[in-house]
Amino acid sequence: xxxxxxxxxxxxxxxxxxxxxxxxxxxxxxxxxxxxxxxxxxxxxxxxxxxxxxxxxxxxxxxxxxxxxxxxxxxxxxxxxxxxxxxxxxxxxxxxxxxxxxxxxxxxxxxxxxxxxxxxxxxxxxxxxxxxxxxxxxxxxxxxxxxxxxxxxxxxxxxxxxxxxxxxxxxxxxxxxxxxxxxxxxxxxxxxxxxxxxxxxxxxxxxxxxxxxxxxxxxxxxxxxxxxxxxxxxxxxxxxxxxxxxxxxxxxxxxxxxxxxxxxxxxxxxx
Amino acid sequence: xxxxxxxxxxxxxxxxxxxxxxxxxxxxxxxxxxxxxxxxxxxxxxxxxxxxxxxxxxx
Numbered sequence: 649x650x651x652x653x654x655x656x657x658x659x660x661x662x663x664x665x666x667x668x669x670x671x672x673x674x675x676x677x678x679x680x681x682x683x684x685x686x687x688x689x690x691x692x693x694x695x696x697x698x699x700x701x702x703x704x705x706x707x708x709x710x711x712x713x714x715x716x717x718x719x720x721x722x723x724x725x726x727x728x729x730x731x732x733x734x735x736x737x738x739x740x741x742x743x744x745x746x747x748x749x750x751x752x753x754x755x756x757x758x759x760x761x762x763x764x765x766x767x768x769x770x771x772x773x774x775x776x777x778x779x780x781x782x783x784x785x786x787x788x789x790x791x792x793x794x795x796x797x798x799x800x801x802x803x804x805x806x807x808x809x810x811x812x813x814x815x816x817x818x819x820x821x822x823x824x825x826x827x828x829x830x831x832x833x834x835x836x837x838x839x840x841x842x843x844x845x846x847x848x849x850x851x852x853x854x855x856x857x858x859x860x861x862x863x864x865x866x867x868x869x870x871x872x873x874x875x876x877x878x879x880x881x882x883x884x885x886x887x888x889x890x891x892x893x894x895x896x897x898x899x900x901x902x903x904x905x906x907x908x909x910x911x912x913x914x915x916x917x918x919x
Numbered sequence: 920x921x922x923x924x925x926x927x928x929x930x931x932x933x934x935x936x937x938x939x940x941x942x943x944x945x946x947x948x949x950x951x952x953x954x955x956x957x958x959x960x961x962x963x964x965x966x967x968x969x970x971x972x973x974x975x976x977x978x
Contacts, residue, residue, distance in 0.1 A: 753924035753925060753927075753928055754924045756928075756931070757923065757924045757927035757931060760937070761927065761931075764931070764937065764940060764941055764944070767941040768941055768944045768945050771942070772945050772948055772952070775945070775949070
């Protein structure tokens, strides 16, 4: 007679043995099982984990070997055939008995390096796309071209102030005479409403570059007029000197000096 | 081999260090890539770029 003991829920409380040996430990229940021929149930043809698990009596079964007679429940896993995975294995793990821990660093870091390189490429692509679309909202080339003005300085005679239209406002370029330069430099800065020395307002003392908008209420001053040899605003009577600084009248600040650079070939670039 | 595998373990293990390495790598990659691709472009188009014919138009 063949029997397979399945303990089920009461497994923690059963002790099964072929012989009962008295010792100090008192088991709750002692079920003596006669030693019989061992039974090996044939395994099902498919060898997936789920089917194996269902066919084997392993749920809650605890088997302890007796003292003199060995009693075992053997699961016949040594004759299960499995496919040969060597086509999928890396070089380090071709041998199925090789330890995974020894080569885990190499294999992992290789994979992560590939992933990292891909992330770098992806980040570069993402940055390019984003900057491309965001920079499309910045100023167009024709707007930027109009933003600067180039002036040939040779065409402006000495003592004259020439007006150009730049960014919608009048731009005064004044070719100053030596007298004007020395006068302006000699003015004490403390007496000015908006104290600025002439050096702070000009890069090249021969050329004064200012925006012709009165700082009072925005009228355009007249050149070579007024009591200080500079500009005079006819709207409310502001007098500016040959450095564009306010001397008399209601205006609070000096005429604005835009950023400008003197190029090599006698060109002035404003803006 | 074991040198770079143990070294990379310090970088690749944590996501934060990994991301930092990716960000730094992108910075250098971008600069190098743009330099290389620009030089290749200018090489392939030699004689046709403005800087090559600028000397003819300098007044």
